[in-house]
Amino acid sequence: HTMTCKGAGTLTRIKWSPFQQFCLMPTGNTVGAKIQLWDCEDRNQAVHFCVPSPDADDEIHWAGNEDQNLCLTSVDGTKIELRWCEQKDTQVWRVSPDGRIRLAVDPSKCLDVPNGVPVKGHVLELWGCPATAALLQEDIVFSFDTTTVTSTTISSTTTTTITTTITTSTTTRTSTTTTSTTTMTSSTTTATSTTITSSTTTTTTVSTTTITMTSTTATTTTTTTTDQGCIWDDWGNWSDCDVTCHQYKDRRIRVQPGEWGIPCDGEATEMRRCTDSENCRRATQRAVARGWKHPEL
Structure with missing residues (x-):
């Protein structure tokens, strides 16, 4: 099915800026799954999140399940896991324009790739992010690409007309009787002749039935735009x-x-x-x- 964000936020992959072949993805699809680096795959729903606009404090929903009810959550200080979305302080994030993902309640803490290790499966943490230049701290800098899905529906209608002709024949009989009488001395004879005229009348009835058939073709176009740092x-x-x-x-x-x-x-x-x-x-x-x-x- 087509992926969209059910609430606020933009559907996107979260890429690690220094190595943009790596995206954020949970280790599983249930509560408690950790967040790891994984190969970016355009068609893999598990690497998509609903991310708030820059500097807007909100939850980051995982788009990998239908209800989108699992959110990035700070757990026990440094751990990052998927938990049920409950608008807790530990689930509200602020995406800085420079690519840092800060915990809104404590902006001095950011999503971090520990030691900057570019390895598939490396688990992320929450760590300090001082106000120095973001590019000097590559382990806390991320980029985002957005996926826009446009659906176009083309309908075609076919009309078929069926004509039925019914012919009915009616026969009318007309009888003409002529009587001739002859009188003789001994007897009287009566002769009758009958003429039958037959005529045929043809009646044509036209019945028209219209059948409409509609076929629908749906075309989906997906455009992915990646913003390079x-x-x-x-x-x-x-x-x-x-x-x-x-x-x-x-x-x-x-x-x-x-x-x-x-x-x-x-x-x-x-x-x-x-x-x-x-x-x-x-x-x-x-x-x-x-x-x-x-x-x-």
């Missing part, structure tokens, strides 16, 4: 020491984030002082030889 290229090499005794290295954005994707975080350039004073001195000498003057002189 920001991806940086690797850092370049450190530059030579410049006249201010500093070195630089740069990086560029390889992939821009989508609407739901994690935004680019951090700087595109890093700077540090030269650790080799001799290189610094030589760089300054070369600059002076080209006419450069130190701003403090």
Whole structure:
């Protein structure tokens, strides 16, 4: 059947951003099932959840059962399990725009992949998530894709007309009697002749019966949109020491984030002082030889 969210929330897979081939999925379909990393399979209903909009405090329902009455729940401090949805404080989450899934009653705690281990079956926990940049804590950053299901129904109607002709024959008989009388002395004779005229009348009755047959074809189109988070290229090499005794290295954005994707975080350039004073001195000498003057002189 077509998957939809019965209450609030968007039907989505929850992907671990650093390794987006892994999605969140329970270890079973009953109360007490833990939440683990698993292969993302588009057609596998078990990897779908109903997730609230960013910064909206609400439950995260598992879409893998028909009633959608099992929710992500914080249990005993660090454990994450499926429990009956009861709007408890331990079941209300806040999805940050940067991809962190926080416990709304204590936003300093986030859904976490312990030690950042990218292994199928690795069980998630609730762990601390300080306010530092999300991209520096890859084990707590997730992304979401949405599945939109559109159904189109095409109907065709066929009309068949059946005509029945019934013919009835009626025969009318007309009798004409002629009487002739002859009188003779000894006797009287009477002769009668009969003429029969036969005519046939044909009556035609037309009966029309209309039969309507309707066939319906349902076409379902599923569109899946995945929002990619920001991806940086690797850092370049450190530059030579410049006249201010500093070195630089740069990086560029390889992939821009989508609407739901994690935004680019951090700087595109890093700077540090030269650790080799001799290189610094030589760089300054070369600059002076080209006419450069130190701003403090």
